Amino acid sequence: MMGNHFSIILLPTNKCNVNCEYCFEDKTDDRMTLDQLSLVTNKVLDYMDEANIKALTIHWQGGEIMTMPVDWFARAHELMQNAAARRGKSIEHGLQSNMVGYNSRWNRIIKEMFGNSVGTSMDYPNVHRKLFNGSATDYTRIWKYNVQAAMNAGIGMGVIAVPNQATLDTGAEEFYSYFVDDVGINSFQVNTPFPGGEQNDTKRSLGLDVDELGQFFVDLTDVWWERGYHENVSVGPMDQLVQTFVDGSGCLPCIWQSNCADEFISIDARGFVAQCDCWVTSYPDYFFGNIYETDNLGRMLRESPARRKFVERPATIIPRDCIECDYLSLCHGGCPVRTYTFSGTMFEKDPYCHVYLAMFRKAEEVAAKISGYRAVHGNGAVERAGKQCGSHRAAANLDQGEAPVFPLLPSNLVQISRN
Amino acid sequence: MQAGRLWSQVATMSNTLVYNIPAKQIDAYGGHNVIVRSTEPAELVYSIWRADPKAIKFIQLLSTPADSSVLEGVAEALPVEIVLKNPAAEYVQLYNYTNLIDTHPVRVAIPVLPGFSKAAKLAVSLNFAVKLELQQPDSLLIEELAAVLDLYLHRSSVRQAIEPFHTLLLSFYRQEPVSLWEVAEEDPALLRYITDDGEETICKRSSGEKLDHQLGGFVPRFGEELISERAECHDCEFFNRCGGYFKWPDKNYKCDGVKRLFRTLQTAAAEIHQDLATMELAEVQAQS
Numbered sequence: 265m266m267g268n269h270f271s272i273i274l275l276p277t278n279k280c281n282v283n284c285e286y287c288f289e290d291k292t293d294d295r296m297t298l299d300q301l302s303l304v305t306n307k308v309l310d311y312m313d314e315a316n317i318k319a320l321t322i323h324w325q326g327g328e329i330m331t332m333p334v335d336w337f338a339r340a341h342e343l344m345q346n347a348a349a350r351r352g353k354s355i356e357h358g359l360q361s362n363m364v365g366y367n368s369r370w371n372r373i374i375k376e377m378f379g380n381s382v383g384t385s386m387d388y389p390n391v392h393r394k395l396f397n398g399s400a401t402d403y404t405r406i407w408k409y410n411v412q413a414a415m416n417a418g419i420g421m422g423v424i425a426v427p428n429q430a431t432l433d434t435g436a437e438e439f440y441s442y443f444v445d446d447v448g449i450n451s452f453q454v455n456t457p458f459p460g461g462e463q464n465d466t467k468r469s470l471g472l473d474v475d476e477l478g479q480f481f482v483d484l485t486d487v488w489w490e491r492g493y494h495e496n497v498s499v500g501p502m503d504q505l506v507q508t509f510v511d512g513s514g515c516l517p518c519i520w521q522s523n524c525a526d527e528f529i530s531i532d533a534r535g536f537v538a539q540c541d542c543w544v545t546s547y548p549d550y551f552f553g554n555i556y557e558t559d560n561l562g563r564m565l566r567e568s569p570a571r572r573k574f575v576e577r578p579a580t581i582i583p584r585d586c587i588e589c590d591y592l593s594l595c596h597g598g599c600p601v602r603t604y605t606f607s608g609t610m611f612e613k614d615p616y617c618h619v620y621l622a623m624f625r626k627a628e629e630v631a632a633k634i635s636g637y638r639a640v641h642g643n644g645a646v647e648r649a650g651k652q653c654g655s656h657r658a659a660a661n662l663d664q665g666e667a668p669v670f671p672l673l674p675s676n677l678v679q680i681s682r683n
Numbered sequence: 684m685q686a687g688r689l690w691s692q693v694a695t696m697s698n699t700l701v702y703n704i705p706a707k708q709i710d711a712y713g714g715h716n717v718i719v720r721s722t723e724p725a726e727l728v729y730s731i732w733r734a735d736p737k738a739i740k741f742i743q744l745l746s747t748p749a750d751s752s753v754l755e756g757v758a759e760a761l762p763v764e765i766v767l768k769n770p771a772a773e774y775v776q777l778y779n780y781t782n783l784i785d786t787h788p789v790r791v792a793i794p795v796l797p798g799f800s801k802a803a804k805l806a807v808s809l810n811f812a813v814k815l816e817l818q819q820p821d822s823l824l825i826e827e828l829a830a831v832l833d834l835y836l837h838r839s840s841v842r843q844a845i846e847p848f849h850t851l852l853l854s855f856y857r858q859e860p861v862s863l864w865e866v867a868e869e870d871p872a873l874l875r876y877i878t879d880d881g882e883e884t885i886c887k888r889s890s891g892e893k894l895d896h897q898l899g900g901f902v903p904r905f906g907e908e909l910i911s912e913r914a915e916c917h918d919c920e921f922f923n924r925c926g927g928y929f930k931w932p933d934k935n936y937k938c939d940g941v942k943r944l945f946r947t948l949q950t951a952a953a954e955i956h957q958d959l960a961t962m963e964l965a966e967v968q969a970q971s
Contacts, residue, residue: 316755316756522781526781566750578775578778579775579778583775587805593808632839
């Protein structure tokens with residue numbers, strides 16, 4: 265059902281310390297206890313035994329992870345590694361945090377448990393990410409301070425940014441400059457917005473003009489190609505798309521997997537299981553079940569009517585017009601939650617199809633330049649320090665006593681890559 | 684292209700005869716190299732357990748059940764071929780097999796029937812290797828084949844082999860002859876097909892046909908027959924690759940359409956040579 269690798273987006277807390285207007289999660293004060301985590305771990309390992317899956321990646325996020333005590337993670341790490349070792353399995357961990365609650369006490373566990381990297385989020389300009397006092401400016405200031413402190417402590421930071429109308433008005437050059445020149449980030453990914461969770465005025469206005477948004481991605485790719493490519497700056501998903509066109513080795517985000525239902529599940533602090541973090545707190549009709557209550561996770565996944573919808577989505581939508589698309593292999597109809605939140609059904613293609621087409625064409629064009637140049641001058645002529653895909657390879661680097669060539673884009677971003 | 688390369692090796696087989704057998708006959712073919720086929724994933728798993736793993740060249744799943752997960756954890760690295768019967772209707776079922784790639788090289792065998800191109804396109808989009816079962820395509824199917832050939836030759840997102848195009852392209856590029864009978868895994872000198880009734884024949888499409896002569900020499904004998912008749916094959920520039928494949932079972936089949944496909948492959952191979960020569964020249968100039 266899941267191949268030889270399994271991923272879980274785990275929300276040990278549904279509580280958050282900030283008040284972002286466009287958040288797709290419906291927050292609660294629930295937190296997972298270590299006993300509950302032990303129960304979850306054992307049931308997941310039972311499922312891995314049953315399905316002959318050897319490796320597990322846990323993408324930790326919330327709510328907000330850093331509302332939990334640091335010590336809880338130290339004990340969670342030990343508990344999970346011991347349980348996995350007893351079964352001959354491996355577990356890797358990635359961390360996603362808003363970094364508002366970060367302090368140096370987190371450094372040790374980030375290094376020991378999370379491969380010394382953290383995925384975080386920020387937009388430019390920041391319009392919707394706010395503290396509980398309503399200030400986006402304070403949020404941005406605290407975030408930047410903490411991210412730079414973490415980087416100074418040697419932690420690799422990757423950022424997810426969601427464009428808004430102000431982003432499009434400002435343009436790709438300034439957007440790129442903010443993250444790379446101002447904050448000092450060299451790995452970020454741009455995700456498209458969607459109105460998930462309980463509706464409000466902000467979410468109702470999240471839809472952007474697809475032509476304008478497509479052009480933004482095209483412009484951003486140009487900026488990255490001119491300024492970032494040779495400096496080993498990673499701008500996802502464009503750099504990974506380019507890599508995919510060059511040699512097929514790009515790590516594309518989950519929105520473009522053949523079927524996300526084959527890749528991962530999400531579990532929240534209440535034990536609810538759903539397709540991903542975009543569904544698990546906000547859409548009870550799409551819950552697969554509750555892991556605290558089931559005695560067999562595999563059976564729950566196999567028999568869940570909600571999961572069946574995800575499994576059947578590509579087969580339902582692809583014959584309509586995606587089968588005619590030149591980029592079918594890259595997209596497979598796109599993201600269920602983006603489709604559902606804009607269209608009210610997941611059985612249509614992703615509403616950002618037009619944007620994706622612009623991105624694919626641009627990436628193909630850049631890849632052709634790279635391939636042509638390589639053909640004439642050899643690989644070394646346009647070599648960049650190798651960005652590798654996902655946390656597995658990051659861990660491999662560290663095992664060999666090598667520092668990663670540059671901070672890797674953690675695979676624990678909201679949109680995860682296939683391992 | 685790794686899986687494609689592996690499938691090419693499988694296609695080349697070996698000098699030892701390989702029998703394509705129904706899974707229920709696995710015990711009767713002990714000591715032989717076999718391809719095991721069944722509509723039931725569980726029956727294939729049972730066959731794998733009963734046979735010498737080295738003797739199984741690959742397994743063929745003759746249906747597209749929604750749940751084939753039983754195959755995922757069994758005999759890792761053993762190639763699996765998913766055989767479609769009605770590609771235009773069945774192709775979306777391929778989404779059920781994407782996890783198989785994690786543990787097995789997977790190829791999809793697609794009969795060239797109306798609408799097959801959708802199956803070919805989706806299969807390569809899901810990173811499966813493809814084997815087209817050609818037979819004697821009519822003019823509409825030639826157009827569909829030309830579209831799939833264009834996809835194979837020119838779409839940068841296609842990273843899997845589509846047979847027989849892949850081996851033919853290599854053959855033109857290397858200027859080496861190849862046998863289409865062999866690529867199609869229908870040369871009885873290498874492979875025999877055992878029908879569900881236990882009859883030994885050339886291939887799936889020859890089931891039930893009366894074959895008078897010794898099977899092993901069928902391909903050269905048929906080729907000599909075609910040449911001696913001084914018909915279309917006699918002067919055909921592609922006979923050293925086709926070997927009369929498209930003249931069987933109906934010798935009167937007109938090859939204009941398939942010659943167009945051969946010519947496209949031949950031209951593409953020449954273009955690759957030309958491009959590489961241009962690039963090598965540019966490289967020399969860049970170095971000096």
